[in-house]
Amino acid sequence: MITRNPYIANLKAGYLFPEISKRRREYAAAHPDAKIISLGVGNTTEPILPHINAGLIEGARKLGTKEGYSGYQDEGMAQLREKISSVFYQGKFSIDEVFISDGAKCDIGRLQILFGADVKIAVQDPSYPVYVDGSVLTGAAGGWEGTGYKGITYLPCTAENNFFPNLDLIPQNSLIYFCSPNNPTGAVADRAQLTKLVDAAISKQCIIIFDAAYSEFIRDKNLPKTIYEIDKADTCAIEVNSFSKPAGFTGVRLGWSIVPKAIKFAGGESVNADWNRIAGTIFNGASNIAQEGGLAALDDIGLKEIRKLTDFYLGNAKLIRDALIKRGIKCIGGDNSPYIWAHFPGRDSWEVFAEILEKCQVVTTPGAGFGPAGQGFIRFSAFGHRADVEEACGRLEKL
Numbered sequence: 001m002i003t004r005n006p007y008i009a010n011l012k013a014g015y016l017f018p019e020i021s022k023r024r025r026e027y028a029a030a031h032p033d034a035k036i037i038s039l040g041v042g043n044t045t046e047p048i049l050p051h052i053n054a055g056l057i058e059g060a061r062k063l064g065t066k067e068g069y070s071g072y073q074d075e076g077m078a079q080l081r082e083k084i085s086s087v088f089y090q091g092k093f094s095i096d097e098v099f100i101s102d103g104a105k106c107d108i109g110r111l112q113i114l115f116g117a118d119v120k121i122a123v124q125d126p127s128y129p130v131y132v133d134g135s136v137l138t139g140a141a142g143g144w145e146g147t148g149y150k151g152i153t154y155l156p157c158t159a160e161n162n163f164f165p166n167l168d169l170i171p172q173n174s175l176i177y178f179c180s181p182n183n184p185t186g187a188v189a190d191r192a193q194l195t196k197l198v199d200a201a202i203s204k205q206c207i208i209i210f211d212a213a214y215s216e217f218i219r220d221k222n223l224p225k226t227i228y229e230i231d232k233a234d235t236c237a238i239e240v241n242s243f244s245k246p247a248g249f250t251g252v253r254l255g256w257s258i259v260p261k262a263i264k265f266a267g268g269e270s271v272n273a274d275w276n277r278i279a280g281t282i283f284n285g286a287s288n289i290a291q292e293g294g295l296a297a298l299d300d301i302g303l304k305e306i307r308k309l310t311d312f313y314l315g316n317a318k319l320i321r322d323a324l325i326k327r328g329i330k331c332i333g334g335d336n337s338p339y340i341w342a343h344f345p346g347r348d349s350w351e352v353f354a355e356i357l358e359k360c361q362v363v364t365t366p367g368a369g370f371g372p373a374g375q376g377f378i379r380f381s382a383f384g385h386r387a388d389v390e391e392a393c394g395r396l397e398k399l
């Protein structure tokens, strides 16, 4: 018999969201009449808006014609790569620095192969699970020890440090995962903070993987929407982004990564060239239908639709935040991000999760599931139909 991959064996317990689903199912089985509302997972709920949807339909139509047919496109449609560079980065990147993906999470998984098993990892704590669990799968992190995995430097983001970590904790030569606007905390790093991050990465010879999946939710004009607004970030940062949340493409699957040519490994080798090699080896490109949808999303009408959709979810976020504040619960996020991070000091987050499910029939996400520093917090997601969010907010009065 083949022995199990020891790296998989290193993963602790189940993935967070299957565990939440299990608890929801158990509660529903015991309370068949309960109308459970989920403010738990970060999955979009609203239909794709008409212009962007027409782009998807057009993409499918073209495939049925001789002139419009296309096959493999490896790094992605040149037109889309150009458009991404011009819309989000003022044309700063050439198309061979823009890689189209089937989503940010999938690309993060592949990026972990780029850096291999020997790289040191630093993550914001709490963090989006793939940074940590994916590092365990490639062997860059070891087994669970105490409150975290061996080989990972956790950078606590707490109420005390205003959810921006102490960068002195970052070891020399690490791969730093940084997400802003943050999932799960909803915190957004400002320009001064990101400047400090880039300076730290350069002085410690680190590479940053900057996850900007929620950049389109930023409304405060002073907050940076990409790491490349910071000087010299193009020498030390890879940025991953996605159409999932801003355009409702969670099921369509489309994202991109920026891998600037200026980033080098210790031996002077090009990170961009290696990434190209990996993409060509284990990834054959994103769906061309999705890419036509992506193109529609980035023209003037598409960008207005993105604005409208993100405004809608931010409206939900405001309702949730206001409902929590009314109950005297301290929280952050929800203003430039679709997540609200609510503080229940001194309490176990799974216990608070159970209490909210029990009293309000609302599913949330326990903060501890995102890392040790998430203990005592609950994440509320603003992805939901308006009527459900309103109903859930009313029920939060029972807390």
Ligand SMILES: *Cc1c(COP(=O)(O)O)cnc(C)c1O
Binding pocket: 042, 102, 103, 104, 105, 106, 128, 179, 183, 211, 213, 241, 242, 243, 244, 245, 250, 254, 255
């Ligand atoms: C939802 C999300 C993504 C998007 O993943 P896709 O694979 O593009 O759907 C990426 N990063 C974070 C932090 C997310 O919450």
